[in-house]
Structure formats: structure tokens, C-alpha cells
Amino acid sequence: MPTDILFFWPINAVGLLMIGVVLFLPFYFWRVLLGGSYPQIGVGPLVIAYVCALIGLAVVNFVFAYTEFNARVASGALADKQRWSIVSGWTIYTGVLSLAFVLPMLGLLGTPIAALLLRWHRLSYRNIVIIVLTLWLSLTVISWVFSGNEWQQTHRLESFVTLLGDSLPGVLLVAAPFFMSLRLATRRGVYGQLASGVD
Numbered sequence: 001m002p003t004d005i006l007f008f009w010p011i012n013a014v015g016l017l018m019i020g021v022v023l024f025l026p027f028y029f030w031r032v033l034l035g036g037s038y039p040q041i042g043v044g045p046l047v048i049a050y051v052c053a054l055i056g057l058a059v060v061n062f063v064f065a066y067t068e069f070n071a072r073v074a075s076g077a078l079a080d081k082q083r084w085s086i087v088s089g090w091t092i093y094t095g096v097l098s099l100a101f102v103l104p105m106l107g108l109l110g111t112p113i114a115a116l117l118l119r120w121h122r123l124s125y126r127n128i129v130i131i132v133l134t135l136w137l138s139l140t141v142i143s144w145v146f147s148g149n150e151w152q153q154t155h156r157l158e159s160f161v162t163l164l165g166d167s168l169p170g171v172l173l174v175a176a177p178f179f180m181s182l183r184l185a186t187r188r189g190v191y192g193q194l195a196s197g198v199d
Contacts, residue, residue: 019103026050026107033115041118045185046111052181056173057102058095063169065090102174110175114182123186128179136171140164 030046031038065087072078078086113131117123140163144152152159 022103022107026111029107029112030115033112034119037119041186045182046114048185049114049178049182050106052177053102053106053174056177057098057170058091060169060173061095061098062087062091064094098170102170106174106178110178114179118182118186123179123183125183128176128183131179132171132176135175136164136167139167139171143167 027043027046030043034041068090069078069083069087073080073083114123117127140160143163143166144156144160147153147159
């Protein structure tokens with residue numbers, strides 16, 4: 001399988017170094033972009049946001065693995081008695097693969113946007129909805145423009161609608177919890193009154 005290298009790559013020295021960089025940069029951006037607001041906010045809300053996003057990612061991968069297994073059972077390719085061993089394996093495998101895309105997006109895109117919005121007191125529910133919708137459409141359009149198979153290239157409208165549906169769970173269960181948990185976490189305690197942007 002061509003994606004196997006993405007699964008095993010993180011365990012070598014270069015992979016571990018890159019993971020360290022990808023995990024360090026968001027906290028650096030968070031500190032720098034928050035500026036004078038950082039002492040009131042701290043790093044706790046960002047940690048909470050990452051935990052919520054990763055829980056959402058685990059749910060997305062589990063649902064994908066479960067539905068894919070059901071489809072293969074229905075087609076006769078797999079036996080139902082294999083369900084939990086295969087579903088758990090697929091969940092872990094796709095989870096590791098998706099981290100290669102999700103962590104850089106959260107760290108290099110989500111964290112800076114959230115930090116700037118917090119600094120400007122604009123991390124409102126309305127702005128979170130706008131961000132999530134923009135991300136959903138952007139991911140869909142990018143996948144659609146760089147379509148990888150012949151069916152997508154010959155069925156442009158159908159492939160666009162399919163890609164919209166395929167990218168929605170990830171956006172709703174990873175990106176939305178990331179920003180929503182940041183908003184909720186920063187509205188508590190000392191920063192509560194500073195972060196009360198207009199909804």
C-alpha cells in the first residue's frame with residue numbers, strides 16, 4: 001500500500017524531528033501572535049483545543065472504518081466475526097495517516113488564525129462558523145481541482161458534491177471543536193471579559 005510509508009515514517013529519526021517541529025510551532029505562534037494577551041490566556045486553551053480536535057479526529061476515523069467494514073461485509077469481502085479486530089486496526093491506521101495532514105493544518109493555519117482573532121477580540125461564534133465554512137469549501141475545491149482519478153475528471157459536478165460530503169465530517173468534528181473549545185476555554189477565568197467579542 002503506497003500510504004504505508006506515511007504510517008512508518010514517523011518512527012524514524014527524521015520523522016520524530018518533524019513531529020517535534022510540528023508540535024512546537026503552534027505553541028510558538030500562539031505565544032508570539034497573542035502578544036500582550038498571552039499572560040492572561042496562557043497555553044491551557046490551546047492544549048484543550050488540540051485535545052478536542054484529536055478526539056474528533058478519532059471519531060471520524062472510527063466511523064469511516066466502521067462504515068467501510070459494513071460495506072465490505074455486505075459485498076461478501078469480509079466476515080462479520082472479524083469486525084472489531086479490523087475496525088480497530090483501520091481506525092489506528094487511518095488516524096496516524098490523517099495526523100500527517102491534520103497537525104500541520106491546525107498548527108500552521110488554525111492556531112495563528114485563532115490567536116489573532118483572540119488578540120483582536122473577534123473569536124465569536126459567527127466568525128467560527130465563517131472559518132469552518134471557508135475551510136470546508138476550500139478543502140473541497142482543492143481536492144476537486146486536483147482530482148486524482150478518471151471518474152472525478154469526467155464527472156465534475158458529481159465529484160464536487162461527493163467531495164463536499166466527504167470533507168464535511170472532518171471539518172465538523174475536527175476544525176469546529178478546535179475553534180469552539182478555544183472560544184469556550186478563553187471565556188472562563190481572567191480572560192473571560194477580554195474575550196467577550198460580539199457574537
